[in-house]
Amino acid sequence: MPATEPGPFLIETDDLRFSVGGRRIFDGLSLRVARGTVTAIMGPSGTGKTTLLRLITGQIRPESGSLKVDGREVAKLDRAELFELRRHMGMLFQNSALLTGDSVFDNVAFPLREHTRLPERLIRTIVLSKLQTVGLRGAARLMPSELSGGMARRVALARAMVLDPELLLYDEPFSGLDPISMGMIMRLIRRNNDILGVTSILVSHDVEEVSQIADYCFVMSGGKVIGEGTPAELQAMDSPLIRQFMSGSADGPVPFHYPAAPYRDDLLGGGR
Amino acid sequence: MAAARSLSSAPLRAIRKLGAVALFLLTILQSAPYALRRPRLISAQVQNAGVLSLVIIMTSGFFVGMVVGLQGYDAFSRLRQEDLLGAAAALSLIKELGPVVTALLFAGRAGTALTAEIGLMRATDQLSAMEVMAIDPIGRIVAPRFLGGLIAVPFLTAIFNCVGILGAYFVGVQMMGVDNGAFWSQMQEYVSSEDIREGIIKSMVFGVAASLVAVFEGYTADRTAEGVGLATTRTVVITSVLVLVLDYMITSFLL
Structure with missing residues (x-):
């Protein structure tokens, strides 16, 4: 990635907005990923973590706001420039995609x-x-x-x-793995970073594993960053939403139940 | 809101799809140089779509030819013109049955496989992975399959015709006793190079249509098991109807 002047951040988003089918995924997302770190993007399922990776790789374009990779606005790159940028990226898909x-x-x-x-x-x-x-x-x-x-x-x-690559993107690298495979993947992610100096972005909702290997974390909810810091800092935060997420409680600010009519009405309402 | 609803009406949907297919063809043609620089990718697809279809093409061709021989013999013997069987069988195979039946068989044997393969590659993120690796999936995956089908269909048609004529010969000459010399000489007399050209043009157009429908349906399939299944069905249905419609159009244009 031939940068004009390599800043400390490899990825910077500012007030990023994106919707799918009328549903707002990102509503003013701003985050910065420092070079050479393992940065985790966490949040409940459906908060657009994978969408963020697709935006970073330029597979989709934001509605508004800015997303820069190595100082270059991804949405403004033409096809050839985008392919050139992608040559410096590697991505691990959730389903491996071999x-x-x-x-x-x-x-x-x-x-x-x-x-x-x-x-x-x-x-x-x-x-x-x-x-x-x-x-x-x-x-x-x-x-x-x-x-x-x-x-x-x-x-x-x-x-x-x-x-x-200089940038490795991991989409849910721990989901569906047995503990041994999980340990191996964790070690490999950390090793790529420590030995090869790769910047890693890790999208995951596995709080425990992420806390062990990430240098820095962002917690997303409702299309925004609701908390950021080192894993230890996040653990110590007061915000009820972050506490619910970090401790894995079933109920809290994020309700256990998908919005629905009262249970009793539904049962007695006769198959409406 | 009313406008949005009317956009989803069937004729408009069909027109939109036609537009999407046309744009897809343009994208493939743009990416074709990538595939043409890697002839091995294309030859692998000719093998896949063409060579592996040979058995079904030859078997079907032989039986279609035998039926043509039987029906032709039955019709011509009423007119006491059995000697014309060779010419009639060759003309009906070269001009109509060969290109049409080959295209239909191709859609069933190779088109469905292409649709399912591309659809599943998409559903399992293999095409996205290529994009992220800075490799154009249209050039690497779709274009070679399209070009492979395009090349394979005319050859399959030619083979179908030859085997079909042998089938007609087998029934007419060997079983029904039509004169061997008359069978071939009448064929030579009445089949002109224009007839053969008409058959070749049809087979090329059908090759484009069948391959394009197959790769388009695969590439745009819903990323679910059901979506890939439906896309495979659509490939057969759309190709079959399209081939018959195009057949009429080309025939009326060339005759």
């Missing part, structure tokens, strides 16, 4: 083969080293259908890292 027709090796090699003219021998070396990092060098010849969920996510992580 190419089901290609082997593990070919999946990880895919971005290299598309974007570089490296000889196949060198590609092999790079791919095996990335697979070694995620502990799956031995699985190189397997097909995605032969992998467990945790393995698939590690392969997807190797693929996201293969072009040595």
Whole structure:
């Protein structure tokens, strides 16, 4: 990402607004992600965490407000500039999004083969080293259908890292994983950051895991940032909404029940 | 509000869809150079859509040819013109049955597979993942499949025709006793290069239509199991109707 003058923040949003089908997802979202940190975006399901990642990668455009990646306004980039920007990003999808027709090796090699003219021998070396990092060098010849969920996510992580991006985006990296796979993914996220200096954005609602590895957290609700700070600072905050979220209580400012008519009326109302 | 409601009425929906398909075709053509620089991607799709359809095309072609042989023999024997069977069978296969039946079979065998494959790739974020990797999914996935189908259909049609003529020969000459020399010489006499050209034009147009419908339905399918299923059905239905309509239009234009 050739920045004009690299500021301390890799990503800056200001008063970002975005709606889907008349429903407002972001209503003046402002946050800044410092370079070289693991930054978590947390919030209840449906607060638009994944949408934020899609905005950062330029797959969708905001209605108004500003979203800058490395000082460049994403919405104003043309297609070629956007593709250039994306070459410096890696993203781990929640469902891994591996190419089901290609082997593990070919999946990880895919971005290299598309974007570089490296000889196949060198590609092999790079791919095996990335697979070694995620502990799956031995699985190189397997097909995605032969992998467990945790393995698939590690392969997807190797693929996201293969072009040595400056920014790694993780969409719910812990959801649906067993504790061992979860531990491995956590270690890998932290390691990418500590050893390679990658800036990581982590979208998640797994408070406990996030608290262990994130340097900084934003808590979103109702299309806005309602709290930010280090995990320890967030734990100590007074706001009832943040407390409910951080402690995982079923009821609080965010009600347990989806808005509905009184239960009694519904039951006696006869199938309306 | 009234305007919004009228926009959802069926004819307008159809027109909007036509517009969307046209724009999609433009996008594919814009991304085609990417695919053309990687001929291996296209040849893999010719293999997928074409070579793997060979068995169904040849089997169907042979039986269609045999039926044409039987019906043709029955009709011509009433006029005592059995010798014309070769010419009639060849003309009906080359001009009509070959291109139309091949396109219908292609939609059922290869078109549905394309729709389901692209639809599922989309539903499982594989296409989004490519976008984020700065790889154009239209160029990498859609265009090679479209071009592969486009190339495969005319060849499949030609094979269908050849096998169909053999089927007619088998029934007419071997079973019904039409004169072997008359069968082939009448065919040579009456089938002109214009007839063959008409068949080729039809097969190319059908190839574009069948491939375009298949990739469009896949790419725009709802990202659910039900959505991909419905899109697959739509591919067969739309392609079938479209091929028959286009067939009439091309025939009336060329005759």
